[in-house]
Amino acid sequence: MATKIVTLTELREHTGKNDIWVLINGKVYDVTKFIDEHPGGDEVILSEAGKDGTEAFEDVGHSDEARALLPPMLVGEFDHGDEAKAKSYQSTASAVAMDSAVQQTSNVFYFVPLAALVAYFAWRFYA
Ligand code: HEM
Structure with missing residues (x-):
């Protein structure tokens, strides 16, 4: 058969x-x-x-x-x-996990310019 x-x-x-x-x-x-x-x-x-x-x-x-x-x-x-x-x-679940990992990395890119801005104002304030 x-x-x-x-x-x-x-x-x-x-x-x-x-x-x-x-x-x-x-x-x-x-x-x-x-x-x-x-x-x-x-x-x-x-x-x-x-x-x-x-x-x-x-x-x-x-x-x-x-x-x-x-x-x-x-x-x-x-x-x-x-x-x-x-x-x-x-594998849909692992795709979701991947997405949130990518999102976490982009949060870092947010933080860097923000930190620079804060540093600039701090410098203006104290100088
Ligand atoms: C569909 C075919 C399946 C067969 C024929 C089968 C057969 C068995 C057998 C005979 C045992 C006793 C231990 C051993 O001889 O390895 C066992 C234990 C176990 N099976 Fe399956 N199984 C099947 C599917 C699954 C699936 C899909 C899962 C999903 C997670 C699963 C989870 C477990 C677990 C957790 C134990 C351990 C139980 C314990 O030690 O308390 N089995 N299975």
Whole structure:
């Protein structure tokens, strides 16, 4: 049987409590039945429902036993054309962090001329 290809649109449709798909390392898994047995609790998996949960899954450092549970839950391969989109969808938070870093740098540029102005008036006042 040919491997099923799951698109991003399809992945995002499975986020209900009784219908949960998660993308991990390029493959999509139906974890609906598994979440009740998950040693890490159902909440953490639910928060990755319909998304790329690779980072969350890998950050925990899941054992080989945990990885061995995945194949029976396989739905199919993720559509690689959609992979970049899934990633950019996830990285919105880091884009926001980046924006505020840029803003902090521009605050410094504000401060320098202001300090010069204050120094000038101080000099006028005391001279
Ligand atoms: C969807 C497939 C997943 C499977 C098959 C799975 C399986 C497991 C298993 C078997 C364990 C026990 C420890 C181990 O053997 O490594 C575990 C623990 C854990 N998992 Fe998952 N997991 C999945 C997804 C996730 C996701 C997406 C998260 C999100 C953060 C997560 C967070 C955790 C945490 C925090 C623990 C530690 C629990 C503890 O030690 O108290 N898991 N998982």
